[in-house]
Amino acid sequence: MATLPHDDLYQLVREPIDMAALAQHVRAPEDGAIVTFDGFVRNQSHNRATLYLDYEAYESMAVAKMREIGAQLHEKYRIHRVAMVHRLGRLEIGETSVFIAVSAPHRAAAFDACRFAIDTLKRTVPIWKKEYFADGAVWADGELPPTPAATPRSESAS
Amino acid sequence: MPLVPLAPSRSTGYNSPVPPVSQTIRVKVLFFGRLKELTGRAEDSIEFADATTLEQLFALYSARHPDLAKYRSSVVASRNQEFAAWNTPLRAGDEVAFLPPVSGG
Numbered sequence: 001m002a003t004l005p006h007d008d009l010y011q012l013v014r015e016p017i018d019m020a021a022l023a024q025h026v027r028a029p030e031d032g033a034i035v036t037f038d039g040f041v042r043n044q045s046h047n048r049a050t051l052y053l054d055y056e057a058y059e060s061m062a063v064a065k066m067r068e069i070g071a072q073l074h075e076k077y078r079i080h081r082v083a084m085v086h087r088l089g090r091l092e093i094g095e096t097s098v099f100i101a102v103s104a105p106h107r108a109a110a111f112d113a114c115r116f117a118i119d120t121l122k123r124t125v126p127i128w129k130k131e132y133f134a135d136g137a138v139w140a141d142g143e144l145p146p147t148p149a150a151t152p153r154s155e156s157a158s
Numbered sequence: 159m160p161l162v163p164l165a166p167s168r169s170t171g172y173n174s175p176v177p178p179v180s181q182t183i184r185v186k187v188l189f190f191g192r193l194k195e196l197t198g199r200a201e202d203s204i205e206f207a208d209a210t211t212l213e214q215l216f217a218l219y220s221a222r223h224p225d226l227a228k229y230r231s232s233v234v235a236s237r238n239q240e241f242a243a244w245n246t247p248l249r250a251g252d253e254v255a256f257l258p259p260v261s262g263g
Contacts, residue, residue, distance in 0.1 A: 039263050055262070056190065056191070057262070058188065058190055058236075058239075058255055058257065060239060061236060061239040061255070062262075064239055086262055086263075097262075097263065098262065098263050118263060121262060121263060122260070122261075122262060122263040123260070124260070125260060125262050126190065126236075126255075126257050126260055126262075127260060127261070127262030127263075128190060128191040128258065128260060128261050128262070129261050129262070130191075139191050139192045139258065139261070140261040141259065141261065142258065142259030142260045142261030143259050143260055143261070144232060144234055144259045144260075145234050145241055145257070145260055146241070147234050147235070147241040147242065147243060147244075148241065148242065148243045149243060150243045150244060150245045
């Protein structure tokens with residue numbers, strides 16, 4: 001695993017996400033572009049009016065997986081800094097649940113990296129949301145993370 | 159409560175007999191999302207035979223909580239915070255988690 005630049009940021013928080021501060025965090029004189037992704041709570045799901053969402057995470061693993069995504073970003077794209085923050089707990093309609101900011105010398109890498117980051121986060125980071133409606137609550141449909149194929153008995157390096 | 163005189167047997171001393179460490183292991187098990195609701199717990203500590211696999215451990219919990227079985231195909235397992243194949247054997251002190259499909263974002 002590649003080491004991450006120490007000025008990257010990967011966090012789970014329980015308070016509102018300060019998007020401007022995160023965008024500022026990744027901004028540096030040698031860069032020419034920042035692409036951000038703001039994921040926020042929609043007011044409906046499958047044609048039912050959502051009241052609010054409640055997020056939970058396998059917190060230590062989630063942060064580790066977010067950092068893995070960051071390492072992949074630095075390997076794949078010519079980017080400078082990454083800030084990736086996911087909020088947990090109860091979120092109201094319109095509140096930001098996930099925010100990603102990527103800076104780069106040139107815009108193409110920042111766009112590509114930001115897209116890869118949110119797509120991979122949604123597939124591999126152990127976070128779950130429960131959707132609350134007027135008449136009940138359900139765990140949101142999710143994606144099953146890819147797992148290693150069954151292997152003959154051998155201890156993986158871990 | 160009446161005091162029972164300690165009468166150590168010659169073979170085991172004061173301690174109650176403990177199986178040799180090579181035969182049973184203890185691991186921590188975490189449940190998330192709907193699996194936590196089904197089992198009624200977020201965390202468990204359980205002892206079982208050494209080299210039990212993730213698959214066998216899930217089956218053990220499914221025997222206690224029959225509703226778990228129907229989610230087997232939509233669950234992934236992790237061992238020490240890495241996604242792991244179902245035939246992965248467990249070791250003493252492992253942290254196992256059973257994870258429903260993830261839905262962050």
